[in-house]
Amino acid sequence: MNASRKQSGKLLYxxxxxxxxxxxxxxxxxxxxxxxxKVTAYAARNGILGALREDLIDTTREPPAAIRALKHTPxxxxxxxxxxxxxxxDDRARYERLIEVFRAHxxxxxxxxxxxxxxxxxLKLSKLGKAMGYDxxxxxxxxxxxxDLVVTDCCPGFGSVAKYTAVSLRECALDVQSMMDTSTKVxxxxxxxxxxxxxxxxAGLAGEGRDDAPHIILFPELEFEEExxxxxxxxxxxxxxxxxxxxxxxIRYADGRFVADAHAGTDAFGHTQLGGVAPALAGMVxxxxxxxTHWALPDYLQRSARHIASKTDLEQAIAVGRAAVELALxxxxxxxxxxxxxxxxxxxxxxGTAPLDAIANREKKLPRSFITMDGYxxxxxxxxxxxxLIRGEAPPPFDRNGMPEYVALKNASVRRKLPAFDx
Amino acid sequence: MNASRKQSGKLLYxxxxxxxxxxxxxxxxxxxxxxxxKVTAYAARNGILGALREDLIDTTREPPAAIRALKHTPxxxxxxxxxxxxxxxDDRARYERLIEVFRAHxxxxxxxxxxxxxxxxxLKLSKLGKAMGYDxxxxxxxxxxxxDLVVTDCCPGFGSVAKYTAVSLRECALDVQSMMDTSTKVxxxxxxxxxxxxxxxxAGLAGEGRDDAPHIILFPELEFEEExxxxxxxxxxxxxxxxxxxxxxxIRYADGRFVADAHAGTDAFGHTQLGGVAPALAGMVxxxxxxxTHWALPDYLQRSARHIASKTDLEQAIAVGRAAVELALxxxxxxxxxxxxxxxxxxxxxxGTAPLDAIANREKKLPRSFITMDGYxxxxxxxxxxxxLIRGEAPPPFDRNGMPEYVALKNASVRRKLPAFDx
Numbered sequence: 069m070n071a072s073r074k075q076s077g078k079l080l081y082x083x084x085x086x087x088x089x090x091x092x093x094x095x096x097x098x099x100x101x102x103x104x105x106k107v108t109a110y111a112a113r114n115g116i117l118g119a120l121r122e123d124l125i126d127t128t129r130e131p132p133a134a135i136r137a138l139k140h141t142p143x144x145x146x147x148x149x150x151x152x153x154x155x156x157x158d159d160r161a162r163y164e165r166l167i168e169v170f171r172a173h174x175x176x177x178x179x180x181x182x183x184x185x186x187x188x189x190x191l192k193l194s195k196l197g198k199a200m201g202y203d204x205x206x207x208x209x210x211x212x213x214x215x216d217l218v219v220t221d222c223c224p225g226f227g228s229v230a231k232y233t234a235v236s237l238r239e240c241a242l243d244v245q246s247m248m249d250t251s252t253k254v255x256x257x258x259x260x261x262x263x264x265x266x267x268x269x270x271a272g273l274a275g276e277g278r279d280d281a282p283h284i285i286l287f288p289e290l291e292f293e294e295e296x297x298x299x300x301x302x303x304x305x306x307x308x309x310x311x312x313x314x315x316x317x318x319i320r321y322a323d324g325r326f327v328a329d330a331h332a333g334t335d336a337f338g339h340t341q342l343g344g345v346a347p348a349l350a351g352m353v354x355x356x357x358x359x360x361t362h363w364a365l366p367d368y369l370q371r372s373a374r375h376i377a378s379k380t381d382l383e384q385a386i387a388v389g390r391a392a393v394e395l396a397l398x399x400x401x402x403x404x405x406x407x408x409x410x411x412x413x414x415x416x417x418x419x420g421t422a423p424l425d426a427i428a429n430r431e432k433k434l435p436r437s438f439i440t441m442d443g444y445x446x447x448x449x450x451x452x453x454x455x456x457l458i459r460g461e462a463p464p465p466f467d468r469n470g471m472p473e474y475v476a477l478k479n480a481s482v483r484r485k486l487p488a489f490d491x
Numbered sequence: 492m493n494a495s496r497k498q499s500g501k502l503l504y505x506x507x508x509x510x511x512x513x514x515x516x517x518x519x520x521x522x523x524x525x526x527x528x529k530v531t532a533y534a535a536r537n538g539i540l541g542a543l544r545e546d547l548i549d550t551t552r553e554p555p556a557a558i559r560a561l562k563h564t565p566x567x568x569x570x571x572x573x574x575x576x577x578x579x580x581d582d583r584a585r586y587e588r589l590i591e592v593f594r595a596h597x598x599x600x601x602x603x604x605x606x607x608x609x610x611x612x613x614l615k616l617s618k619l620g621k622a623m624g625y626d627x628x629x630x631x632x633x634x635x636x637x638x639d640l641v642v643t644d645c646c647p648g649f650g651s652v653a654k655y656t657a658v659s660l661r662e663c664a665l666d667v668q669s670m671m672d673t674s675t676k677v678x679x680x681x682x683x684x685x686x687x688x689x690x691x692x693x694a695g696l697a698g699e700g701r702d703d704a705p706h707i708i709l710f711p712e713l714e715f716e717e718e719x720x721x722x723x724x725x726x727x728x729x730x731x732x733x734x735x736x737x738x739x740x741x742i743r744y745a746d747g748r749f750v751a752d753a754h755a756g757t758d759a760f761g762h763t764q765l766g767g768v769a770p771a772l773a774g775m776v777x778x779x780x781x782x783x784t785h786w787a788l789p790d791y792l793q794r795s796a797r798h799i800a801s802k803t804d805l806e807q808a809i810a811v812g813r814a815a816v817e818l819a820l821x822x823x824x825x826x827x828x829x830x831x832x833x834x835x836x837x838x839x840x841x842x843g844t845a846p847l848d849a850i851a852n853r854e855k856k857l858p859r860s861f862i863t864m865d866g867y868x869x870x871x872x873x874x875x876x877x878x879x880l881i882r883g884e885a886p887p888p889f890d891r892n893g894m895p896e897y898v899a900l901k902n903a904s905v906r907r908k909l910p911a912f913d914x
Contacts, residue, residue, distance in 0.1 A: 087669045089662075114672040143665030149673040231893055239512075239795040242566030242897060246510045249537040250572040255791065273894065347767065367787035368678065372662040375799055378893060459893040463886065470654055470801060470882040471696065474665060 077176025082112035084182025087144035088225030089374040090385035096138035097389030114147035120491035124482040137475035140464035142374035172485045177396040183212040188428035194402040208404030209392040215266035218430045219422040220406035227381025230270030231458035232373040238274040241281030248310035256363040258346035262318035265434040271314030272446035281312035288318030379460025391419040415456030500599025505535035507605025510567035511648030512797040513808035519561035520812030537570035543914035547905040560898035563887035565797035595908045600819040606635040611851035617825040631827030632815040636794045638689035641853045642845040643829035650804025653693030654881035655796040661697040664704030671733035679786040681769035685741035688857040694737030695869035704735035711741030802883025814842040838879030
């Protein structure tokens with residue numbers, strides 16, 4: 069591939085699904101690597117919707133300092149969305165529209181930064197491009213706080229939410245322990261991860277000994293047994309004086325119902341009572357064990373907490389972005405840049421490549437070997453895997469008022485060339 | 492007071508009520524200042540209960556490095572409690588027991604680190620000491636995340652929760668804005684402060700312009716009007732694309748009921764549904780406006796988040812602890828070491844002294860002049876007051892595994908000399 073060929077097409081970058089504390093670091097790496105190769109990088113506004121609507125952003129209008137600042141700015145700088153394209157047959161018009169938009173703007177490389185759904189979309193697009201005779205290279209770039217992608221050793225975004233979770237849990241456990249003699253005895257912290265217990269497992273890094281918090285972790289991979297759980301809470305309070313619980317939002321009863329949904333109800337006004345695992349568990353403990361409870365549900369705070377991001381996670385987010393551009397420009401297609409673990413201790417990793425069809429639509433759950441026999445804790449194997457991912461701090465710069473200096477891009481639109489499309 | 496007199500008695504330090512991210516920094520300053528003056532410092536285990544039970548901790552057994560590490564460790568290192576002593580008449584036996592414990596251990600200085608209740612207890616003790624002919628100096632040391640103490644310009648503990656709140660809100664607002672086109676449009680973050688809206692107000696530091704998050708702040712000082720609130724949410728979503736709300740746990744309807752309590756109910760199992768302002772508001776928005784909502788309730792995470800503490804707050808927590816010892820040793824009695832603001836810009840403060848009877852049992856609410864006319868935001872006056880309190884970062888050291896190095900003290904017990912007492 070010679071230099072003139074490289075510069076003849078443009079690269080389109082899109083973010084997909086829930087954002088993370090470090091997805092913008094991947095974006096920054098993509099843009100900086102494009103600049104290095106003198107390739108114009110566009111970004112799709114609001115993810116794949118922007119590509120469908122021909123709502124494109126010209127990243128060349130951003131100064132280098134703004135792109136650098138993306139590395140410490142959470143959220144999704146160009147917007148993201150939760151739109152999943154169906155099969156080529158069911159969603160043909162949309163896939164064809166994408167190729168049409170690519171053609172109109174001479175987009176020759178498409179980088180899709182997301183999870184297994186996005187890997188599927190990128191894969192389908194690469195096939196359709198071939199079928200429609202349009203030369204497009206589609207590269208997946210991993211991102212998901214849930215850490216549920218197969219093949220890659222871990223997903224950028226996860227390490228930071230894991231660090232937030234472990235640090236926050238240790239901090240609030242110190243709080244609970246200070247007051248347990250006369251106040252809260254049971255504290256429940258709800259964490260994300262509806263289908264996979266990686267984030268719940270990361271809470272386990274907050275402590276090491278048997279009596280360290282979290283005393284109970286509830287994983288979505290295991291059936292929730294109320295009586296057994298309550299017995300363990302009671303026993304822990306009797307032994308330790310308090311019980312700190314980390315619970316995945318996705319735990320279910322034996323019949324498959326989510327605990328959060330089962331305990332949703334209506335309030336005195338007849339309004340919907342929004343569910344939540346933490347309040348459901350805390351209510352159970354209060355009603356059945358008559359113990360004082362408190363609970364926390366950090367929700368988006370956990371996945372946007374750039375201020376306590378993992379340096380390892382940040383470095384990997386940057387590396388997968390850079391590698392994805394290099395793969396694209398080298399002519400690779402239908403692959404994803406992934407993290408390969410070389411060793412646990414010392415922790416070493418490198419960037420690898422995996423075919424999208426090995427990743428698309430699959431889900432990596434927490435292996436049973438990472439969960440203790442009793443179902444309430446993490447094993448040494450889990451610690452070996454998880455510990456390196458939260459290593460290192462990478463705080464954002466703070467301004468003189470004590471607030472992080474997060475950047476807002478100009479996000480200048482590229483002039484439309486096509487008729488509107490109902491995305 | 493000569494040197495031999497100083498060394499003849501001991502100083503007892505006790506923590507009171509909810510703990511904070513920096514109360515241990517005050518404890519460290521108290522102990523270090525005692526060491527400087529060669530005064531033995533005891534600490535009461537679990538606050539005033541430890542003093543009543545004669546459950547005392549000998550801090551001289553802790554190495555200097557452990558005491559230094561307290562400055563970056565959240566929670567309450569000796570334990571705290573929520574026990575409020577009543578009037579001298581109603582609780583005479585307990586007050587007398589305290590004097591008896593002081594006498595048994597030659598405790599000549601009592602430092603009580605808490606809010607307005609503790610100021611009241613310290614004041615009563617100083618009076619009783621005099622009446623019982625026992626020479627005891629009682630000094631209050633301010634602490635409360637609620638920032639509701641009068642006289643002192645601010646309370647150590649508040650600046651850090653304010654910083655946590657402003658930073659977290661800005662971060663999750665970036666998350667919401669990234670996704671608002673197809674996902675969550677309304678996000679509600681619940682904050683502490685049941686009676687005073689200082690923490691809610693601090694959320695306002697997350698943004699500056701009219702369209703910056705938080706778009707709505709709900710203060711406990713103002714009556715909650717559901718229709719007006721929903722109209723503002725709708726209008727904000729139409730104008731900005733999303734609406735980020737910071738809500739105090741203590742907001743009430745016109746009839747005085749807490750919004751959280753009014754919306755509590757029972758679930759499908761007939762169990763108590765634990766209240767919460769955030770889910771109640773999110774439920775309202777979903778039912779009435781049919782908008783996708785998310786909500787967060789950080790609970791203890793906000794007051795234990797030492798990792799994002801304010802440096803200003805930390806310095807003030809240390810300064811009030813040091814000053815309290817100096818006041819005690821100088822023979823002052825029934826006073827509190829307080830923060831006095833010298834100027835807003837540049838921000839300058841100094842330590843002052845205030846009589847406990849000017850502080851005990853009073854509560855400082857957010858002034859109406861700090862809330863915008865419409866009741867949903869903070870004014871320039873509020874910003875002038877709040878901004879300096881979150882300035883500066885003071886992260887804890889992290890270990891090589893990426894976790895904060897929080898210390899656990901030995902907390903060696905002092906041998907009891909008195910019969911047991913049912914506290």
